[in-house]
Amino acid sequence: MTDVTTSAAVSARHDWASNAAKRRVKSRYAKDRRLQMYGIAAIGFAMILLGILITSLFYAGYVAFSTTKVELGVYLDSKQIDPKTPEKANYRKIVRNAFLGYFPNVKGRKEQRNLLKIISSGAPFILRDYVVDNPDQIGKLVKVQVPVSDPFDQLYKGVIPRQIDALSFDRIDTFEGLRQQGVLSAPDGRTVVKMTVFLDPERVSAGQFSAIANEAFKAFFPQARNTAFVEILGGDAAKRLQAFVEANPDMVGKTAEVSLPISTNYDNLFRTGEAKVRNPRFASDNVFVWFDALVTQDLVSTPFTWELFFNADSRFPELAGLAGAISGSALALLVCFLISFPVGIAGAIYLEEFAPKNRYTDIIEVNINNLAAVPSVVFGLLGLAVFLNVFGLPRSAPIVGGMVLSLMTLPTIIVATRAALKAVPPSIREAALGVGASKHQMVLHHVLPLALPGILTGTIIGLAQALGETAPLLLIGMNAFIPSVENIGIMQPATALPTQIFAWADSPERGFVSRTSAAILVLLGFLAIMNAIAIFLRQRFERKW
Amino acid sequence: MNDATGSVNAGIPLSAEEMSKIAPGLAHDIKIKSSDVEVHYGDKQALFDVNLDIPANQVIALIGPSGCGKSTYMRCLNRMNDTIDIARVTGTIEIDGVDIYQKKIDVVELRARVGMVFQKPNPFPKSIFENVAYGPKIHGLAASKSDMEEIVVESLTKAGLFDEVKDRLEAPGTGLSGGQQQRLCIARAIATKPEVILMDEPCSALDPIATAKIEELIDELKQNYTIVIVTHSMQQAARVSQMTAFFHLGYLVEVGETDQIFTNPQDKRTQDYITGRFG
Numbered sequence: 001m002t003d004v005t006t007s008a009a010v011s012a013r014h015d016w017a018s019n020a021a022k023r024r025v026k027s028r029y030a031k032d033r034r035l036q037m038y039g040i041a042a043i044g045f046a047m048i049l050l051g052i053l054i055t056s057l058f059y060a061g062y063v064a065f066s067t068t069k070v071e072l073g074v075y076l077d078s079k080q081i082d083p084k085t086p087e088k089a090n091y092r093k094i095v096r097n098a099f100l101g102y103f104p105n106v107k108g109r110k111e112q113r114n115l116l117k118i119i120s121s122g123a124p125f126i127l128r129d130y131v132v133d134n135p136d137q138i139g140k141l142v143k144v145q146v147p148v149s150d151p152f153d154q155l156y157k158g159v160i161p162r163q164i165d166a167l168s169f170d171r172i173d174t175f176e177g178l179r180q181q182g183v184l185s186a187p188d189g190r191t192v193v194k195m196t197v198f199l200d201p202e203r204v205s206a207g208q209f210s211a212i213a214n215e216a217f218k219a220f221f222p223q224a225r226n227t228a229f230v231e232i233l234g235g236d237a238a239k240r241l242q243a244f245v246e247a248n249p250d251m252v253g254k255t256a257e258v259s260l261p262i263s264t265n266y267d268n269l270f271r272t273g274e275a276k277v278r279n280p281r282f283a284s285d286n287v288f289v290w291f292d293a294l295v296t297q298d299l300v301s302t303p304f305t306w307e308l309f310f311n312a313d314s315r316f317p318e319l320a321g322l323a324g325a326i327s328g329s330a331l332a333l334l335v336c337f338l339i340s341f342p343v344g345i346a347g348a349i350y351l352e353e354f355a356p357k358n359r360y361t362d363i364i365e366v367n368i369n370n371l372a373a374v375p376s377v378v379f380g381l382l383g384l385a386v387f388l389n390v391f392g393l394p395r396s397a398p399i400v401g402g403m404v405l406s407l408m409t410l411p412t413i414i415v416a417t418r419a420a421l422k423a424v425p426p427s428i429r430e431a432a433l434g435v436g437a438s439k440h441q442m443v444l445h446h447v448l449p450l451a452l453p454g455i456l457t458g459t460i461i462g463l464a465q466a467l468g469e470t471a472p473l474l475l476i477g478m479n480a481f482i483p484s485v486e487n488i489g490i491m492q493p494a495t496a497l498p499t500q501i502f503a504w505a506d507s508p509e510r511g512f513v514s515r516t517s518a519a520i521l522v523l524l525g526f527l528a529i530m531n532a533i534a535i536f537l538r539q540r541f542e543r544k545w
Numbered sequence: 546m547n548d549a550t551g552s553v554n555a556g557i558p559l560s561a562e563e564m565s566k567i568a569p570g571l572a573h574d575i576k577i578k579s580s581d582v583e584v585h586y587g588d589k590q591a592l593f594d595v596n597l598d599i600p601a602n603q604v605i606a607l608i609g610p611s612g613c614g615k616s617t618y619m620r621c622l623n624r625m626n627d628t629i630d631i632a633r634v635t636g637t638i639e640i641d642g643v644d645i646y647q648k649k650i651d652v653v654e655l656r657a658r659v660g661m662v663f664q665k666p667n668p669f670p671k672s673i674f675e676n677v678a679y680g681p682k683i684h685g686l687a688a689s690k691s692d693m694e695e696i697v698v699e700s701l702t703k704a705g706l707f708d709e710v711k712d713r714l715e716a717p718g719t720g721l722s723g724g725q726q727q728r729l730c731i732a733r734a735i736a737t738k739p740e741v742i743l744m745d746e747p748c749s750a751l752d753p754i755a756t757a758k759i760e761e762l763i764d765e766l767k768q769n770y771t772i773v774i775v776t777h778s779m780q781q782a783a784r785v786s787q788m789t790a791f792f793h794l795g796y797l798v799e800v801g802e803t804d805q806i807f808t809n810p811q812d813k814r815t816q817d818y819i820t821g822r823f824g
């Protein structure tokens with residue numbers, strides 16, 4: 001077929017050894033390498049970010065998987081605890097007396113109140129639960145591990161210090177300016193500032209020494225716009241000035257050189273280079289002494305506990321756990337699965353196998369795809385308007401949460417199911433129809449089983465998305481405070497993992513910081529488990545044909 | 546139009562008596578009678594005015610160049626074209642004198658009576674046993690478990706596969722070789738006790754040995770079944786069929802006794818095709 005008389009230019013052999021050809025090869029290799037490098041860089045970047053995220057979460061959150069506890073030796077007096085109704089006793093008093101018993105020297109109401117702040121406010125309930133579970137122990141001396149309160153938990157874990165910096169950076173800066181003017185000295189253990197004061201007779205006679213001192217002190221900071229310097233001059237400066245005036249009455253009406261003391265924090269800063277105060281989370285310096293005493297007697301420990309998983313929420317971070325959130329999320333996901341799985345599969349099967357291909361089904365298809373892209377908060381508003389206001393379903397209940405989440409998972413499941421159905425080879429359909437299977441037999445007996453791994457994978461991914469969804473649950477109020485897991489049900493108020501995280505992240509107590517990180521780790525753990533199941537199903541049931 | 550196509554029997558189906566005059570060995574009842582069959586795929590017409598009578602208990606080979614409508618015609622016979630949205634079939638096809646395109650015909654029953662073996666082996670990704678048992682199961686042909694086993698063994702034996710698979714009936718059908726898979730598909734087709742078996746290029750993916758086995762099988766099956774086979778191999782058509790129909794560009798050009806078609810074709814196009822001048 002080839003034309004033998006084609007021109008020389010066309011038929012001439014390509015010279016693969018020419019320089020131009022070599023250059024082309026070289027640049028092709030370079031481009032290949034560059035493309036590969038971009039890919040590796042992008043993946044590396046993503047991996048690093050993910051690594052940082054997980055590490056920081058783990059670093060912040062791992063402490064929440066253990067609780068600092070103090071061992072309490074309690075005599076369960078049967079006079080105080082009626083063995084018939086052990087839950088009725090005054091455990092607050094029992095715990096109080098047992099703990100105060102460790103420190104017989106601490107007297108006085110205020111001191112004792114500070115001392116009792118070491119143990120968690122939940123300790124009486126823990127003792128009560130222990131006694132209710134072990135009524136045979138009544139009348140005996142038992143040792144119970146009760147959690148310490150949040151500040152001591154954090155202190156023992158090394159998260160917060162005993163002392164914190166007393167002065168902010170701009171205050172230290174302002175003071176540095178004063179120091180550089182060379183007016184500071186500490187002749188007898190107390191830092192003083194040497195300053196020039198005009199002893200206005202009117203003010204002296206009115207006894208306004210503090211105003212005089214402050215006026216004069218202000219002269220050191222001619223440009224000062226802020227008030228960072230106002231606390232530098234000691235509270236006793238006015239008194240010193242008054243004493244000076246009383247000792248030198250002839251100086252009234254004249255300008256005098258006086259040395260006035262500065263306040264404690266700045267005094268410390270000048271003499272020792274740093275200014276610390278007790279961490280305001282602790283009531284007094286004595287609490288450290290008491291707590292150290294407990295530590296040296298080996299009464300304090302931080303055992304790993306599952307309490308994070310088994311406790312319900314609490315206002316006290318050392319007692320707060322995820323049981324309510326986990327069960328709420330599980331119930332909402334169950335409802336979501338029960339609605340979206342059958343509906344999604346039925347819809348997808350109809351669209352893929354039975355519906356005629358026309359304009360209407362096209363419109364439906366486009367809309368389903370659009371639905372997958374609708375922001376979740378919109379579904380939350382929809383749930384609020386329809387499920388709560390129109391249908392009158394209970395607020396905060398997992399059934400509503402599940403229904404709202406199923407609105408979001410439906411499109412995901414439909415799209416995944418349709419893709420899975422499409423991937424079943426047409427030859428299988430023909431084979432089934434060829435032996436006389438009806439259409440629904442073909443779908444149910446052959447197509448659906450083959451598509452099932454794909455469908456399940458899509459469903460699990462949809463559910464995993466739903467598990468992490470926060471905004472719609474907040475809108476329907478599924479962030480209730482659930483202090484007990486006794487009343488769990490799909491119609492009961494509940495919370496969910498992401499909304500629990502949201503609530504904890506918003507709490508001021510230091511202990512909730514690590515709880516938040518730990519809760520995120522738990523959420524990520526569940527997501528990882530779900531994805532692992534999806535991968536397992538895909539590999540387990542994938543068939544070759 | 547008939548004149549334009551030059552179809553030998555167009556519009557004049559041969560009666561059994563006439564047939565016996567032309568070809569004494571072929572005096573058989575007409576199993577399938579198609580008249581004026583036309584198929585459109587959307588706007589495109591794929592079959593033009595096909596009139597073809599298929600005698601019972603014989604093998605008829607459909608030959609012709611690619612795209613001429615052989616598969617399309619064959620899929621009319623068990624209404625597999627119904628599954629294609631854009632396909633539209635007109636004309637009448639009668640099996641045992643009953644129009645299979647009339648409203649009250651149950652397609653499911655029709656497809657059980659007219660079995661089909663596809664070009665590419667397509668066993669279900671299930672066990673060999675389940676593959677064969679599926680048809681009888683959904684049509685309720687087996688009253689008991691032992692009945693079902695009997696049907697499966699009988700079908701596999703007829704398909705010439707039983708000896709090779711008898712000790713791994715629970716193994717997946719997709720794990721068999723291509724030729725074994727095709728015989729499994731034949732076993733599956735005959736398990737519903739059809740009257741007609743349609744085979745669309747059943748050997749196109751097979752080696753000569755497997756092909757020979759299937760041809761042997763077709764030869765045996767024709768005792769009890771009416772077989773329609775599409776093939777691109779002239780030798781195969783000559784070996785297995787008693788009658789041959791030649792299609793060209795959607796027209797049925799010529800149909801007749803196989804010997805006659807291959808030795809003495811009436812139409813120039815048939816002659817060109819079987820001597821390899823086009824196609």
Ligand SMILES: Nc1ncnc2c1ncn2[C@@H]1O[C@H](COP(=O)(O)OP(=O)(O)OP(=O)(O)O)[C@@H](O)[C@H]1O
Binds near residue numbers: 586609610611629
């Ligand atoms: N599903 C379909 N949709 C549209 N057109 C089709 C479809 N199936 C077949 N056709 C067209 O109908 C014509 C006949 O096709 P058909 O499959 O019957 O040919 P064939 O004779 O079986 O060819 P081959 O020997 O290659 O299998 C072809 O032109 C083909 O393009």
Ligand SMILES: [Mg+2]
Binds near residue numbers: 617
């Ligand atoms: Mg074909």
